[in-house]
Amino acid sequence: MAVGLAQDKGVSAISKGAVALVGNPNTGKTTLFNALTGMSQRVGNFPGVTVERKSGYMQLAEESNTELVDLPGAYSLSAQSPDEMIAVDVLLGLLSDDVPIQGVIAVLDASNLKRNMYLVSQILELNLPLVVALNMSDVAQSSGISIDASALSQRLGVPVVPIQANRRIGLDGLKGALLDVLAQGKFEANLSLLPEAWRSQLRTAVDRLTGVSPGILIRALADSSGILLEKLVAHFGPDLGTSVKQLQADLGAGVSVADQEVELRYAWVDRVLEGALRDPEPMRVTQSDKIDRVVTHRFWGTLIFAGIMGIVFQSIFSWASPLMDLIDGRFGALGTWVATQMPEGALQSLVVDGIIAGVGGVVIFLPQICILFLFVSILEDCGYMARAAFLMDRLLTRCGLSGKSFIPMLSSFACAVPGVMATRTIEDRKDRIATMLVAPLMSCSARLPVYTIFIAAFIPDETWAGFGLQGITLFAMYGIGIVIAVPIAWIVKKTLLKGESTPFILELPSYKIPDVRTIFMRVYQSAGHFLERAGTLILAATIVMWALAYFPRPEALLDQQEQARMALQSQGATQEALDVLDGKLAGDLIAQSYLGTMGKAIEPVVRPLGWDWRIGMATLASFPAREVIVAVLGTIYSLGEVDAESASLRVALQQAMWTDGSRVFNIPVALSVMVFFALCAQCVSTLAVIQRETQSWRWPIVTFVYMTGLAYMCSFFTYQVGMLLGWG
């Protein structure tokens, strides 16, 4: 798949294989990736391991496109988080079905050179052509740091190129240097930092083993967890394991290689940087430190945090509405136009009532998703997110999570899928799984359609102590997930994921002006992902639901209708009377459809929640993806529609009746539906991503069962209490 383009255009050996982009977190790696690949990037999976793989093409020479793979940020190749593990797997070539890596660009933050060089020292030991990109060289320079790139390059034996990825400065030099090292091909691993005795022992061992490079052997030796060694043995054979054990005993002299690695490397880094890096005042108080005096302050910082969150959620609702109205209008006009262009019948009904009404009802929410992702990516790119995690740590520790759970949980307000994936930065497995289990309780953007429609239809537009009742209801729906997540996380950490509290170390990067390109790409990709869902899963569900609600259309009923109509017409009845007749037929048809039959069967289960068979069916249909309910209700009600003027689903819901003529919906019913949707695990994508990330069926099943159980109970409680309070 991904190889395609490179091979099609391949003119030289250079275009074979991909180049990996590696670096510490917060080095501007993503900014560089976007600057190099532009719109050619795509998100796929690494073969076999179903881990997200972000790649794109960069033009290195005329007629030659080379694939660039953006690896997750890593401090070290001694991986501690799942994110770092991916970087290690790719660099060591452990993903055998993937495009081979033919070279590496290491991105370094020039203001943080010493720490960043640690990772470089590890990459130099792999047999991969390497170019070092000194990013944010302007920032370093302005704070008095001077780096002699050519001296550094000489000592490392690889090109060192100063760049400013955000301003796209130095990229041509970087590409030229990369082209050069790729053309040279075979790269001799640099083992200069190891003691001589180690080097000779390593070489002897490497000669005995086939296909194992010194770099791989070093990684195996330094692996204190044993996880990487296990993988390497599976890949290269049991001889590697024996060699590693032998070498551990010979080299360690009582101290494990892992323990000696750090000191060896930093001693080497000091030697390499001596004279090449001049930082006259490394402990100076930076602009970021000054900002942090306020932003990480217990009181002022918390206040600022609350303010930012307030602005985020406020703008999601107020900024988005004009755009949403625009989209709504367009789909409405499209439906009307198509209806005039097509002959009446099943096909017209499928297109207008099924596809346009269904998919359109979901696409409306695109602006809100874009705005939420806009904020999340701005906050992340400017460096604020780490401060938010710092502030939230004390709170999250109480329910057994950590500050690192904050970013996944905030992302889950947009969509739980990226939220669950964002847990990869959490090193501890128990914390990571606990975060995944509660992340879907955050009200994602797919719940918004449900809240918006039911609130607009049933919650009176009144103010209450200065606050709009509708706004309070929406706030409560967002609040319920958060409030319930606290005890759930606590219980999960006390039972299924027992263990002591885990270490927490989080870098607070320097603040910077967010990069427009990076933010645009992030928003663009999430919008694309959302539309893809609307075009596939939701479209399919809509068509199925339309068919179930449209057929079988019993002949007897249609004939009866025709006779009644003719009788009325011959009596000279008004148009109004004819419309009433049509409406009754539409209602009868849907009640006798397959959907109607199934809905009646499940009605006893949903009756205690105050629901009629239509809500029950629509809810059942929305287990694959919760936003389907809007599409399905749209389809059911537009099929059973009386008057073309009241096409709006809101009006249709308000007018829905039980067979005895009383209204289906009142406030307790609407609240009960909303609470159910707030808490229920109605999202196949989320469950699938939890399965993928945990490599186990246990956790998606736990998530589904607890969330659905909770949803039913809370929904029941809401309806019953609401009725007791006389809100009906």
Add this chain to the structure above:
Amino acid sequence: MESNSKLPQQTMPLTKWIAGEEGVIEAIEGSNRLALRLREVGAVPGALVRILRTGCPVIIQVGTSRFCLRNVDAGCIRGRRAA
């Protein structure tokens, strides 16, 4: 390693430092994953360190990087305060 220094009153865990104080790291105690990670990101003996915010979590500056960690973890870093 060097935990029994000649001037024990000067070498103490970072949790005992007050905000704004700076000094030099002398030892990272323990060999668990956290200690390894702290050393990998530069908290090695000889590195400059400063306390930016106390409480839990604390914010410390190690070399040119800033990290936040919990008290229980910051306590395994011992250092000598600058006079």
